[in-house]
Amino acid sequence: MRRRYILALDSGTVKNRTAIFDERANLVALAAKELNVYRPQPGWVEQDADEIWAAQLWTAEQAIREAGIKKSEIAAIGITNQRETTVLWNRHTGRPIHHAVSWQSMQSKEIVERFRKNADLLEEFRQNTAMVLSPYFSVSKICWLLDNVPGARALAEQGDLAFGTIDSWLLWKLTGGKVHATDDSNASRTMLYHLAHGAWDDTLLLQTQIPRALMPEIHPSSYEYGATSPAVFGTEIPISGILGNQQADLFGQCCFLPGAAKNTYGEGSFFLLNTGSRFMQSHNGLNATVAWKLDGxxxxxxxxxxxxxGVALEWLRRGLKIIDSLDKTEWIAKRVTDTAGVYFVPAFRGLSAPYWDSETRGVIIGLSEETHRAHLVRAALAAMAYQVRDVYEAIRPDAQFPIEELRVSGGASRNNLLMQMQANILGLPVRRPVESETTALGAAYMAGLAVKLWQSTDELAALWHEDALFTPRISADERERLYDGWQNAVSHAMGWHG
Structure with a gap:
């Protein structure tokens, strides 16, 4: 019987990957290529959309060669992507009109401030998108491009431009410009999607002066979007799954039921809790989002x-030059038993959830002449765990049901010391799966369900296998003492805006 594979395109912030999985969800091949990031001004972060496409295509071809499979054996393609990053391109030439504006970029901050002064618009955002208004999301980035690229607004109003997050851009390129679409998970990250209606919000489009003609069609996450142009791979391959990267990780971790939670530790860190068939307005600085749309x-x-x-660890390497590689952080941190009272609040891009203070800058507090690099490295790792606790404390009253465990993924989740810190500071079991490429796996699962390679989420749940379990090893009193110190450090950081 002929074997069938799923090709998962995973377009991240710092690198593009392609993973190939077989019918048992085994990783057959993985190829990666780093991406350039441009910072034309302080706080601005941009990328070259053409480079993103070229890198993704290169990794796909590389992975296929590494797997030693025929392209005819690929049953489908799934796409997962860095979210909110915004591309506008010309429908006729297929060329971007400007660099992609990254999810990290603060260059649309003034537009967000303008939105905040409109009380009616602010209430529309809150009620319809259930998100905290921030330059992080796509809406202000679209407005920035329309306002700052000469001729862009006129072209958009004529229907000559297309908007997309990276999934839409890759889909357009894969299909030779035939399909301009996205899925509900990515659409919900734009702040232009009505969460209850599951569609673009025409009121918000009107009030933000974003032409409706820019917007892609919205389809379910598991859906046959189209097929690759023969010019891309030499054959037509169905494209049948799209998910934003954090939602893909939630799905790849098999967090299918309400109350299931995961956290990804990458350049940033993302805590998602499945809330089932209804979205919940957060009263604690969190965002509601579509996890996926499946079976209608x-x-x-x-x-x-x-x-x-992980950015904080990278800063220790590149900025302070006190570590040679991120892989060494665990053994360096283990040279001491604690941080000796040092707290590191890495607010390099402001404080995000649940604080949403874009002006705050980072601090290292509690230094003494006995402090050395092991304390700083351990404090940087601890900061990752404390920030997850911040989100956990905000999410518990919003969710209104207990969280019994946390599933983890991402590069830093392979750091056993960090995972033990996380279990300690949360007071929860932390479970790490055998398969580390859970984001790509989530996209593969969505694509595979659409083409019936897998039949149900029950079948997928049986494919999840545990690599390690970390349980809390400190007392409740010690847990709260450490966390009180973190909150004190954050309060000092919030008073320092540079």
Whole structure:
């Protein structure tokens, strides 16, 4: 019987990956290529959309060669992507009109401030999108491009431009410009999607002066969007799954039921909680989002986005030059038993959920002449765990049901010391799966369900296998003492705006 595979395109912030999985969800091949990031001004972050496409295509071809499979054996393609990053391109030439504006970028901050002064618009955002208004989301980035690229607004109003997050851009390129679409999970990250209606919000489009003609069609996350142009891979391959990267990780971690939660530790850190068939307005600085649309039904999640996680470790490497590689952080941190009272609040891009203070800058507090690099490295790791606790504390009253465990993924989740810190500071079991590429796996699952490679989420749940379990090892009193110190450090950081 002929074997069938799923090709998962995983377009991240710092690199593009392609993973190939077989019918048992085994990783057959993985290829990656780093991406350039441009910072034309302080706080601005941009990328080259053409480079993103070229890198993704290169990794796909590389993974296929590594797997030693025929392209005819690929049953479908799934796409997962960095979310909110905004591309506008010309429908006729297929060329972007400007660099992609990254999800990290603060260059649309003034537009957000303008939105905040309109009380009616602010209430529309709150009621219809259930999100905290921030430059993080696509809406203000679209407005920035329309306002700052010469001729862009006129072209948009004529229907000559297309908007997309990275999934839409890749889909357009894969299909040779035939399909301009996205899925509900990515659409919900724009702040232009009505969460209850599951569609673009025409009122918000009108009030933000974004032409409706820019917007892609919205389809379910598991859906046959189209096929690749023969010019891309030499054959037509169905494209049948799209999910934003954090929702893909939630799905790849098999968090299918309400109350299931995961956290990803990458450049940023993202905590998502499945809330089932209804979205919940957060009263604690979190965002409601679509997790996925499957079998005609929307599943929602609550999300806490932490902008700086692995970035802080990278700063220790590149900025302070006190570590040679991120892989060494665990053994360096283990040279001491605690941080000696040092707290590191890595607010390099402001504080995100649940604080949403874009002006705050980072601090390292509690230094003494006995402090050395092991304390700083351990404090940086601890900061990742404390920030997740911040989100956990915000999410518990919003969710109104207990969280019994946390599933984890991302590069830093392989750091056993960090995972033990996380279990300690949360007071929850932390479970790490065998398969580390859970984001790509989530996109593969969605694509595979659409083409009947897998039949149900029950079948997928049976494919999840545990690599390690971390349980709390400190007392409740010690847990709260450490967390009180963190909150004290954050309060000092919030008073320092540079």
């Amino acid at each position: 039904k929307l599943t929602y999640a609550l999300e806490g986005s932490i902008f700086v996680a």
